[in-house]
Amino acid sequence: MIGLVQRVKQARVDVAGQTIGAIGPGLLLLVCAEPGDGEAQAEKLIAKLLKLRIFSDAAGKMNLSLQDVDGGLLIVSQFTLAADLAGGNRPSFSGAAGPELGRKLYEHCLTFARARHGLVQSGEFGADMQVSLVNDGPVTIPMRIIN
Numbered sequence: 001m002i003g004l005v006q007r008v009k010q011a012r013v014d015v016a017g018q019t020i021g022a023i024g025p026g027l028l029l030l031v032c033a034e035p036g037d038g039e040a041q042a043e044k045l046i047a048k049l050l051k052l053r054i055f056s057d058a059a060g061k062m063n064l065s066l067q068d069v070d071g072g073l074l075i076v077s078q079f080t081l082a083a084d085l086a087g088g089n090r091p092s093f094s095g096a097a098g099p100e101l102g103r104k105l106y107e108h109c110l111t112f113a114r115a116r117h118g119l120v121q122s123g124e125f126g127a128d129m130q131v132s133l134v135n136d137g138p139v140t141i142p143m144r145i146i147n
Helices: 037-049 097-114
Strands: 003-013 017-023 024-030 063-064 072-077 121-124 129-142
Touching: 003 072, 017 072, 017 121, 024 037, 024 063, 024 129, 037 097, 037 129, 072 097, 097 121, 121 129
Parallel strands: 024 072, 072 121
Antiparallel strands: 003 017, 003 024, 003 129
């Protein structure tokens, strides 16, 4: 699984002009399943994310996790994270899981996260989404969980 984590002051996702998920301070996770991924990879990604120490402590050091600061988590599916640019200027997305597996693992990420964290919002799998955010720092971290 591929994840792109952004520490945010706020973030929201809109579909057809309607806000369907929004958070204040916390993390925005863009996530993409790859062929061969399963629930174990989804769970490992979310578990790592929840404990990732990228929030400042009283001394100003990145030493606190999302759970420590009780921040929001917005999870959005984004198959374009699997883009392959090796073949020219038009990206190939064959490295992304198919829609059936992608949806299943995205929904598993949401279920797993909601069972472990208080404030979890989401996008809509397969929808044309507009994601707005105020990146805090900026802090942006790529994550990859290998099978």
